[in-house]
Amino acid sequence: xxxxxxxxxxxxxxxxxxxxxxxxxxxxxxxxxxxxxxxxxxxxxxxxxxxxxxxxxxxxxxxxxxxxxxxxxxxxxxxxxxxxxxxxxxxxxxxxxxxxxxxxxxxxxxxxxxxxxxxxxxxxxxxxxxxxxxxxxxxxxxxxxxxxxxxxxxxxxxxxxxxxxxxxxxxxxxxxxxxxxxxxxxxxxxxxxxxxxxxxxxxxxxxxxxxxxxxxxxxxxxxxxxxxxxxxxxxxxxxxxxxxxxxxxxxxxxxxxxxxxxxx
Amino acid sequence: xxxxxxxxxxxxxxxxxxxxxxxxxxxxxxxxxxxxxxxxxxxxxxxxxxxxxxxxxxxxxxxxxxxxxxxxxxxxxxxxxxxxxxxxxxxxxxxxxxxxxxxxxxxxxxxxxxxxxxxxxxxxxxxxxxxxxxxxxxxxxxxxxxxxxxxxxxxxxxxxxxxxxxxxxxxxxxxxxxxxxxxxxxxxxxxxxxxxxxxxxxxxxxxxxxxxxxxxxxxxxxxxxxxxxxxxxxxxxxxxxxxxxxxxxxxxxxxxxxxxxxxxxxxxxxxxxxxxxxxxxxxxxxxxxxxxx
Numbered sequence: 158x159x160x161x162x163x164x165x166x167x168x169x170x171x172x173x174x175x176x177x178x179x180x181x182x183x184x185x186x187x188x189x190x191x192x193x194x195x196x197x198x199x200x201x202x203x204x205x206x207x208x209x210x211x212x213x214x215x216x217x218x219x220x221x222x223x224x225x226x227x228x229x230x231x232x233x234x235x236x237x238x239x240x241x242x243x244x245x246x247x248x249x250x251x252x253x254x255x256x257x258x259x260x261x262x263x264x265x266x267x268x269x270x271x272x273x274x275x276x277x278x279x280x281x282x283x284x285x286x287x288x289x290x291x292x293x294x295x296x297x298x299x300x301x302x303x304x305x306x307x308x309x310x311x312x313x314x315x316x317x318x319x320x321x322x323x324x325x326x327x328x329x330x331x332x333x334x335x336x337x338x339x340x341x342x343x344x345x346x347x348x349x350x351x352x353x354x355x356x357x358x359x360x361x362x363x364x365x366x367x368x369x370x371x372x373x374x375x376x377x378x379x380x381x382x383x384x385x386x387x388x389x390x391x392x393x394x395x396x397x398x399x400x401x402x403x404x405x406x407x408x409x410x411x412x413x414x415x416x417x418x419x420x421x
Numbered sequence: 422x423x424x425x426x427x428x429x430x431x432x433x434x435x436x437x438x439x440x441x442x443x444x445x446x447x448x449x450x451x452x453x454x455x456x457x458x459x460x461x462x463x464x465x466x467x468x469x470x471x472x473x474x475x476x477x478x479x480x481x482x483x484x485x486x487x488x489x490x491x492x493x494x495x496x497x498x499x500x501x502x503x504x505x506x507x508x509x510x511x512x513x514x515x516x517x518x519x520x521x522x523x524x525x526x527x528x529x530x531x532x533x534x535x536x537x538x539x540x541x542x543x544x545x546x547x548x549x550x551x552x553x554x555x556x557x558x559x560x561x562x563x564x565x566x567x568x569x570x571x572x573x574x575x576x577x578x579x580x581x582x583x584x585x586x587x588x589x590x591x592x593x594x595x596x597x598x599x600x601x602x603x604x605x606x607x608x609x610x611x612x613x614x615x616x617x618x619x620x621x622x623x624x625x626x627x628x629x630x631x632x633x634x635x636x637x638x639x640x641x642x643x644x645x646x647x648x649x650x651x652x653x654x655x656x657x658x659x660x661x662x663x664x665x666x667x668x669x670x671x672x673x674x675x676x677x678x679x680x681x682x683x684x685x686x687x688x689x690x691x692x693x694x695x696x697x698x699x700x701x702x703x704x705x706x707x708x709x710x711x712x713x714x
Contacts, residue, residue: 174551252644354541356650360671388547389547
């Protein structure tokens with residue numbers, strides 16, 4: 158009975174609506190679908206979404222690893238608070254993050270003012286989009302890498318050290334390879350979240366077609382034009398890419414379990 | 422003990438050196454991490470409150486005396502009070518079914534439950550637009566019955582349920598799997614029925630994990646923007662939730678009011694983080710099985 162309820166609720170809230178999307182998309186037929194998929198505005202929006210998400214995810218991986226390492230290995234006053242703050246992007250509504258970042262990076266904002274002096278425009282450009290995506294993606298990397306770092310046994314590092322490795326070699330040759338699956342998973346999660354992100358981006362993006370218009374926004378624009386077919390086609394392309402990413406994450410985890418004996 | 426008191430030089434010094442970085446490296450890395458978090462996470466949060474109080478506390482409070490703002494706050498509370506309990510019931514039942522029983526396709530079911538996490542919020546809203554719009558199969562019939570779902574409260578509740586769907590279930594599934602079925606088996610063998618077993622054995626075992634899930638589910642339900650924005654229709658005073666009201670005020674260049682309403686949502690986020698951290702500190706061992714997001 159419990160299983161029946163689970164399946165019924167799942168079907169009602171998630172599966173039937175999603176199937177509706179796929180059916181609707183299929184009813185466009187391949188020519189109709191192709192027409193929307195190759196529309197220059199769609200292509201540009203997808204490029205901007207995936208490009209900025211990729212850059213943001215790479216930056217999040219680099220700084221996420223440092224943050225996780227510092228939180229796991231070092232003891233300093235306020236560490237618990239810093240650890241809690243990492244989850245802020247999970248808890249802070251995206252619209253709030255969006256207007257706050259725009260206020261910070263606009264021409265007379267706290268940060269934008271200084272960047273403007275050296276001729277860098279952040280708000281209303283793809284750089285602004287990237288900054289919003291860094292904000293929402295960071296906890297995905299930290300929270301995926303952190304628990305695996307905690308599991309590293311000191312003996313491994315001691316063994317490397319007794320065998321003559323210096324600290325840098327121990328980190329790059331011994332520790333980082335073991336963290337690789339977790340890092341990849343964190344990257345994929347941050348990337349996938351960034352691609353679909355809407356609330357925190359639209360305020361800072363400026364939403365200029367072909368320049369700073371992200372794919373989720375283009376879906377909303379098509380919906381407002383009552384172009385349901387167009388919106389559906391873009392959504393389907395995004396979903397296909399998301400499912401592909403989910404599939405890759407699962408592969409990485411399966412591979413990691415085989416190779417290292419634990420999932421990321 | 423005699424064996425361990427070896428060289429004259431402090432043995433811990435070299436031992437520590439081999440498994441950690443030099444003092445300077447530690448200092449630099451900590452500095453980078455803290456500066457990054459301050460710049461990207463803390464500063465935006467601080468700026469919400471600074472912008473909200475830019476013109477003083479009177480202007481700040483004035484933002485909440487507006488009827489539209491009050492309607493938005495009421496709607497947000499209403500939506501969360503429907504969506505969260507429903508997803509809690511689902512989460513507990515789903516986790517119970519997955520953790521305590523054996524059946525085929527369990528891994529697949531778990532993946533399906535996680536599905537809303539990998540779907541863009543905008544798409545989460547779009548699926549309901551397609552399902553209930555006047556162009557859909559269901560739309561005209563609903564209209565003839567006088568039932569409004571899209572651009573009305575039911576649509577907002579549905580979209581919120583979709584995006585917050587996995588929160589409770591995914592906190593509870595690993596927790597209940599870890600706990601196994603021995604407690605339940607003992608209760609059943611002592612004559613308890615299924616309901617008594619759940620109420621007196623399973624529920625007390627998972628209460629902190631459940632609270633953790635509810636906390637995260639509620640934060641997302643009250644703060645959801647993309648999905649709700651697509652199905653809401655943005656009718657002031659009627660279908661605007663707090664995040665949508667923030668957007669409208671902001672786009673009208675009414676920045677103080679926008680940040681004032683935003684500051685309430687930021688407070689909600691802070692309270693959520695504090696409670697979450699307290700739960701982790703106090704009941705860390707019980708929550709250990711709980712994963713990230």
